[in-house]
Amino acid sequence: MKRTRAQNIAYYLVPSVLSSCCFFLFTVIDGVFVGRGVGVDALGAINIALPFVMLVVSLNLLVTIGGVTIAAIRLGRGDTNGANQVFMHALSGIFMVAVLLCIAGMFFTGPLARLLGANDIYFTYVRDYLFWYSAFLIISEPGFLLQAFCRNDGSPRLVAASVIVSTAANVFLDWLFIFPLQQGVAGTAIATGISQTIGAVIMLSHFIRKKGALRFHLFTPDFAMWRKILLRGLPEMTAQFAMPVTTLCLNYTLLNSLGASAVNAYSIINYVSSCLFAAFWGISEGLQPLFGQSYGAKKENDLKYYFHAGVVINFSASVAIFVLLLFLGRVICGLFGADETIYNVIVDAMPKFAWSFIPISLTAIISAYLYSTKRTKESVIINVCRGLLFNSVIISVFPVLFGVAVVWFTAGIAEMLALIVAITLLKRSEKNGITFR
16 A cells, blocks of 8 residues: 555654664663773773764765665666665675774774773773774674665664664673673673674565565676765765764863863763764654655655655754753763762753754754755765864864863854755755756
């Protein structure tokens, strides 16, 4: 039975948001168990390692989003063979990326920990986490790509089921490795790797059982196709760079100006933020197949409907989340085992930081809409400004110019500037209507 547009949104968005939030819950769950079972310094260490984790995510999205964007448009045109070619090129590409990241994370762990800003307090924790996190990348990285293609191939519910199962496994394994087995920070990285492997195996069932249009098959490598995939994935990769850039710059600024207690407090704020950001990206990724298929079928009214729905949903969710966070500081601190000093820092900092969710939610939808409709250049500009320019400059420079009191506001200021750029480019690109190519 054919679904209405509202039913399509529910069909794709609910599993996408659920799976995206569960993915970031891996990090939050790690933080809760580490904070309670190892200590607050270990919690800060994982926050210091987070830019490397987000770099891994960003490079994954470079290939994954590039591939699914092209495949969705081809599926919308009825070109199943073309979509399968994209699928196999993306899968082989992500495997090569995973191998390189695995080597970097396992064999250059010490220098990498120092580069991320780990001092003597955090160094051992960061080194152990990076090593074991990297050890599983060859399996976990292709697993995330299979999730995205499975969603585009008509099985978003299987994706959600996979992530729920792997998240539940992560909860149990975190408890097992941190408390009974006493493996500390290394244990939480091992638990994450095993859990993500379970999720990847579940995703394989969709393709092995041939439930959709996409298939594993032999293919002739086409470097032009890899180039096209990387180009289309560039906007989302640069968007995801915003989080590690923000984290890295804030870690350095806080450590140099306010000390380790501020870094530890920010680690808790960052755990919460990453999970909430995931809801906005989940909505964007859930709409991506609908954007791409509508564009491929040249259905302009459907495109506008899905875009406006995404804006309303993300904006409403971001405002609601901001209001809730104003009243949940003590509850959040309690989950992570924070002491009174860190609690006071979080209660002061959370409102100043959390308003950044509102512009982020809108920028995410605009960016996904643009790259899904072959406006890669505009989306890249938005995300370069957001992820590489505004965040790094404002977070690093504003506290020097205006004092450390402004440091918690800097992320929101950067995100608001990025939203202004996004709205400007969107309006300019549709000045004469949507162009179908």
